[in-house]
Amino acid sequence: MNEILWLLLIFGIKAIIIISFVMLCAAAFVYLERKISAVIQNRIGPNRVGPFGLLQPFADVLKLFLKEDIVPKNANRFYHSLAPIITLGVAFSVFAIIPFASYLKIGDRVIHMGIAPNINIGFLFVLAMTSVGVYGITLAGWSSNNKYSLLGGLRSAAQMISYELAMGLAVISILLMSQDLTLTGIVEAQKGLKWNIFLQPLAFIIFLTSSFAETNRSPFDLPEAEPELVGGYNTEYSGMKFGMFFLAEYANMAAASAIISLLFLGGWNFPFIYEWLGFANGSVELVLVQLLVFLAKMLFMVFFFIWTRWSIPRFRYDQLMNLGWKILLPLGLLNILVTGIILMYI
Amino acid sequence: MQVVPLEYYLLLSGILFSIGSIGVLTRRNMIIIFMSIEMMLNSVNLTLVAFSAFLGNPSGQIFVFFVMTVAAAEAAVGLAILLALFRSKKTIYVDEVNMLKW
Amino acid sequence: MNLVDIVFYFFAVIIVASAAVVVLSKNIMYSAFSLLFTFFGVAGIYVLLNADFIAVTQLMIYIGGILVLIIFGVMLTTKITGLEMKTGITGKAQYAIGGLSTLVLGGTLIYVFNSTSWFKSPSVPTTSTVEAIGASLLTNYLLPFEAASVLLLLAMIGAALIARRK
Numbered sequence: 001m002n003e004i005l006w007l008l009l010i011f012g013i014k015a016i017i018i019i020s021f022v023m024l025c026a027a028a029f030v031y032l033e034r035k036i037s038a039v040i041q042n043r044i045g046p047n048r049v050g051p052f053g054l055l056q057p058f059a060d061v062l063k064l065f066l067k068e069d070i071v072p073k074n075a076n077r078f079y080h081s082l083a084p085i086i087t088l089g090v091a092f093s094v095f096a097i098i099p100f101a102s103y104l105k106i107g108d109r110v111i112h113m114g115i116a117p118n119i120n121i122g123f124l125f126v127l128a129m130t131s132v133g134v135y136g137i138t139l140a141g142w143s144s145n146n147k148y149s150l151l152g153g154l155r156s157a158a159q160m161i162s163y164e165l166a167m168g169l170a171v172i173s174i175l176l177m178s179q180d181l182t183l184t185g186i187v188e189a190q191k192g193l194k195w196n197i198f199l200q201p202l203a204f205i206i207f208l209t210s211s212f213a214e215t216n217r218s219p220f221d222l223p224e225a226e227p228e229l230v231g232g233y234n235t236e237y238s239g240m241k242f243g244m245f246f247l248a249e250y251a252n253m254a255a256a257s258a259i260i261s262l263l264f265l266g267g268w269n270f271p272f273i274y275e276w277l278g279f280a281n282g283s284v285e286l287v288l289v290q291l292l293v294f295l296a297k298m299l300f301m302v303f304f305f306i307w308t309r310w311s312i313p314r315f316r317y318d319q320l321m322n323l324g325w326k327i328l329l330p331l332g333l334l335n336i337l338v339t340g341i342i343l344m345y346i
Numbered sequence: 347m348q349v350v351p352l353e354y355y356l357l358l359s360g361i362l363f364s365i366g367s368i369g370v371l372t373r374r375n376m377i378i379i380f381m382s383i384e385m386m387l388n389s390v391n392l393t394l395v396a397f398s399a400f401l402g403n404p405s406g407q408i409f410v411f412f413v414m415t416v417a418a419a420e421a422a423v424g425l426a427i428l429l430a431l432f433r434s435k436k437t438i439y440v441d442e443v444n445m446l447k448w
Numbered sequence: 449m450n451l452v453d454i455v456f457y458f459f460a461v462i463i464v465a466s467a468a469v470v471v472l473s474k475n476i477m478y479s480a481f482s483l484l485f486t487f488f489g490v491a492g493i494y495v496l497l498n499a500d501f502i503a504v505t506q507l508m509i510y511i512g513g514i515l516v517l518i519i520f521g522v523m524l525t526t527k528i529t530g531l532e533m534k535t536g537i538t539g540k541a542q543y544a545i546g547g548l549s550t551l552v553l554g555g556t557l558i559y560v561f562n563s564t565s566w567f568k569s570p571s572v573p574t575t576s577t578v579e580a581i582g583a584s585l586l587t588n589y590l591l592p593f594e595a596a597s598v599l600l601l602l603a604m605i606g607a608a609l610i611a612r613r614k
Binding site: 349350352353354355356357358360361362363364365366367368369371372373375377378380381382384385388391392395396397398399400401402403404405407408410411412414415416417418419420421422423425426427428429430432433438 | 450452453456460463464467468470471476479483486487493494496497498499501502505506509510513514517518520521522524525542543545546547549550551553554557558561562566567568569580581584585589592596599600602603604606607608609610611613
């Protein structure tokens with residue numbers, strides 16, 4: 001029984017650290033998004049709150065907390081409040097299986113740098129969580145009792161289940177390469193420069209496109225397309241409930257970037273520097289360097305997400321569906337076939 | 347760690363099956379009947395997984411896998427039929443669909 | 449009360465309560481979203497039984513696939529006039545007969561479940577079953593596995609053919 005309590009304590013501490021890390025990430029990404037978009041559009045961006053406007057996201061959150069929380073008169077109160085909780089909860093729960101570095105050794109106790117990076121189902125958990133994530137948005141759309149919200153919610157449900165297929169197919173070829181379902185195993189298989197972005201470029205493109213669609217980011221942000229749907233599924237949300245959707249969008253982006261860097265950019269692997277530094281396995285220094293490498297890759301992916309958003313116009317709905325079903329899905333199947341044949345004769 | 351006895355799981359699945367059967371027998375809306383059937387399939391799956399866990403043999407879980415496959419196929423075809431029916435008869439209440447040919 | 453007991457009762461209450469809402473609610477959207485909780489609770493029970501692969505499959509197929517299809521079915525076939533999407537029930541006679549036959553069926557089930565002395569393996573493995581399932585799907589159960597894939601293909605073609613607007 002003592003052992004179980006100890007285990008729960010460790011999980012609890014890890015969960016608190018990771019949740020606050022994700023919150024901080026989301027705040028930082030909001031700031032990054034505003035600054036990068038400002039640079040792209042030749043503006044200055046936020047520069048009043050704190051040095052270089054660095055405290056702007058905290059001011060925003062404070063403002064959202066103080067705003068009145070309006071629930072439309074004919075909305076369903078319970079589901080209207082449940083929807084943002086589901087969306088945010090799903091966005092956080094993906095981080096449960098993300099390994100941030102390999103492992104730390106204190107005495108003879110091995111501490112993994114993640115909440116549960118070694119569960120056997122591994123990547124399937126991410127797919128399962130994205131499929132639960134559909135409900136947050138659908139529920140928000142329906143319970144607001146507003147036609148724009150409903151249309152946004154339905155669009156997002158159709159979009160997310162369509163692109164989930166392509167995403168799953170792209171991952172299957174990665175699993176064939178690593179022969180392991182756990183994310184730690186997938187990273188270990190990409191040691192040195194055997195990154196999947198070089199070995200599986202097609203899978204990378206498919207996965208990247210689908211994760212844009214899964215996180216509802218531009219150019220696939222049809223669920224909240226402002227010109228046609230007012231605000232999409234979050235039209236009727238205000239105050240901190242809107243803030244939760246907003247936070248969830250950035251947490252999802254962080255999760256997507258982390259997963260892309262784990263699956264395709266080699267996670268914490270980087271050629272030469274580990275041999276050059278020569279730290280022992282499980283030492284604190286090694287874990288810190290790995291953490292830095294991983295965070296740098298994640299930050300690069302986030303930058304890519306933001307860059308795309310401010311450079312590419314939104315897709316039309318039929319174009320989106322055609323791309324998902326008629327191009328990405330067959331390409332994913334073809335990729336699995338080719339990978340399988342090559343692996344068989346290697 | 348397996349402290350909850352097998353009978354509890356079976357009891358839960360029996361209750362779930364009965365609730366589903368009430369739904370199938372008393373509702374008129376085809377979609378609700380459909381949901382109740384999915385619920386009954388779930389209770390059967392629960393039984394299979396419970397037996398498999400207490401027997402220490404994963405074969406039961408493979409049956410569950412196939413049941414889920416059939417359920418997915420059933421959902422796709424069933425909802426397609428539902429849409430076709432709604433288009434031609436403008437109703438999805440089972441007691442109003444009483445003609446063999448339209 | 450053990451930790452596992454508490455988790456079991458928590459999920460059991462979620463399952464039974466939400467299943468009752470699915471069957472008894474007059475508003476079809478309440479039914480559809482309650483079914484989400486039923487499926488979720490069943491997935492929780494699977495985790496409790498060390499069937500992690502089945503639990504994730506449950507989330508992906510039932511919640512991510514079937515329930516989304518059901519909600520689309522509701523949206524496409526019910527006149528959406530605000531939140532109210534009423535559905536009727538059959539007459540009192542059907543209610544009585546349905547309740548009675550369910551009582552008989554459920555009573556028999558529960559009686560059989562309780563009175564049989566089930567065989568229980570003395571050593572219950574608590575490890576994950578992902579590998580065992582994968583290995584047996586491609587060896588002992590290869591033929592059903594392939595047959596299932598053909599079934600899914602047929603269902604896909606059939607569904608597209610039936611639902612297509614002429």
